[in-house]
Amino acid sequence: MITASRIKERIELLGSIGESNGNGVTRLALSKEDKEAQALVRSWMEQAGMEVRLDAAGNLVGRKAGLDPDAKPVVIGSHIDSVVNGGKYDGTIGVIGGIEVVQHLLEENIEAIHPIEVMVFCEEEGSRFQSGLFGSRAVIGALAPGDLDLRDKHGISRREALMAFDLNPEEIPDTVTRNRGDVEVYLEMHIEQGPVLDTRGLPVGIVTAIAGPTWTEIEVEGKAGHAGTIPMGMRNDALLGASEIAIAVEEICMEYVGAPIVGTVGRMDVLPGGSNIVPGRVKMSVDLRDVDRARRSEALEKLRVRAQQIAARRGLRVQLSERMTVDPVFCNDEVVNVMVEESEKMNLVCPQMISGAGHDAQLMASIADIGMIFVRCKDGISHNPLEFAEPHDIALGTELLSRVALRYAMKQVTQPSI
Template sequence: MVNAGRLWKRLMELGEIGAQESGGITRFSFTAEERQAKELVARYMKEAGLFVREDAAGNLIGRREGSDADASVVLTGSHIDTVPSGGKFDGSLGVLAAIEALQTMQEQGISTTHPIEVVAFTDEEGSRFGFGMIGSRAVAGTLRSEHLKYTDVDGITIADAMKSANLSPDRLDEAARLPNQVKAYIELHIEQGIVLESIGHPVGLVTGIAGPLWQQFTIKGQAGHAGATPMNLRRDPLQSATELMGYIYAETRKFPNAVATIGKIQTLPGGVNVIPGQVQFSLDLRDVEEAERDKLEGRIRDYAGEVCRKYGTELTLELMQRVAPAPSSLEVKEAIAAAGKLAGLPDPLPELVSGAGHDGMQFNGLWPLGMIFVRSRNGISHHPEEWSSKEDCGLGAEVLHHALLLLAK
């Protein structure tokens, strides 16, 4: 059995780094808080008997060797960065549960044929730069130099932030893994939803991950005095934006599995008594079916053009990321299902889809992948009240432990 108490203690310790008076945690990539968190997690990895290194993208890696030096590696892990004022469990549980699983193997003298590596991936959330999954993209070999031009609110690029963290952006190719170097990827994560809680199960098997599509809409009009410009003579980009936002929400509800989120809005110049000259807003669009997501995207784009023509405003669309949905592989699903039995959980484990994006999406088509979900209280995530119980976290880690042994045997 894994040591649930040790796992819980580490979760709480890690949760102190970046903690705010509000109760939330803020740990952005390439910051002092992230560095402190990495040093703590590296210490846990060493306590588990792992060889620890950091790759060219800043991914923190702990490796447990297998009996076959030439065998492909089984990857597991998640991330330790957060959204602004996030919770203690998102990402962190997957990293720490993986360390706990390997430490249990070490303490029990269990050997595997394949090596196993725990990875704390760099910047999964995308909170700082508006461009996420930096570390997993690098491992997949899909992180490009143009991606490093994204900036944070202070105008600092990803490339400059990497340099400040003593990383070399021109060496990113060193972080990439070839398909034949990896046997499988498995990730433990909190559900961030209410499916498991609603059916009374602590752990679930993820059948696939919905693909996120991120776009930035920029609508330009004519700034002017709020009191001196009649309504019928205005070219107000906010009027175009609000009508478009209403359409986005209404149209998305027509698609059973689609979700749309407008998370960032900015008006310029931003005066109380000034008609905006420009409005920018983000759109996060997701569906487990890529064709359905793309159909919805097309409808939104067409309507955006119509509403801007209607109000005499100009539209610019920037694609920030487009990730295909990632189905879990049969091999990893079977390992998780068998692990659930070995952990003493009701058989079969409940199956569910992940509406949230995860690092494993970047590995779709490269090597087998799959996920384990742990029950979330009230489905709350990306919030200080995010919570999964000590018992559920321990059960999830136990399932991960057995799944890793089956995949790396």
């Protein structure tokens, strides 16, 4: 039986590690709190009959063998690291839900054909070494050359942090990395981290795609001057131009009525930055996300044109530089269909939706067919001590996860014909 009470109890227990009175959970990857949390999760995995190992990249992997030794594993993953002063549900519900799926098999005496693995990915959030999705990047063989040399704010490198966990990061390519064809299917359950399900009054959603962000740095250059002496009509105020550009980001995204494109200016550095100085220069960031790459590029192009027009009208210079672009990924159609079928059997109305946030699933998509389940979170609040999801909703999501995992884990392996 998948029980909301056991799920709730485990969320509370795990959430108490790294909790500081009223300030939420701070559980950074490969920290003392992470070690304690891993030990707890390991004990749950063992209770569910899994063999557990910590791989060289710091991913905790529980594996329940299947009847067919040649069958590829059904992998259920998420993470237990948190942001600084984060919540108890981000990542953890996917891990606890995955273990619940395997525990359910044990309790119901169901023997699956495929192995089932629950993967707890190392440093999804990037809160310690400022570079997230580390564990899943290691699994798909996409670590950047400097990844192990990154240092935390105490000067400890990621390599040193892994070694302090008795791991040898040099073994990552040989022992952690997997290839396409090594995994039957990858499934992840996560809180939505947005307000869509809560607003619609629905507990569970089926993810069809994960949006890819593109980050652009914009620099607006005007002329700094005395705030008291330059008449209003004779200024080249960089901040006013930058502000118009920020509004243009909103307008451009909203032109695509009904499309999931979102744009955000999250940072503006105003220089020289004095209350009695007309701003001479502004550096600003633009985060543009969509599941449609062409639409995202078109929006960025529109922004480029609008920025030039604004700059010309105000006598400013503007420069846009693309910093990083991540491709959107799509959940596998068949996995989505299986999710829809199983949710209908549960009489659950599940909207199909996109994920605006990145997840380990996004990386795993490069080696496996993926599927994702979203669980409603209160007011869409996440990365915040107030983050909350109802245990009953998480249990419904877990039941859907379990049904979908079993559909794949029970699949007969077709023998190659001789």
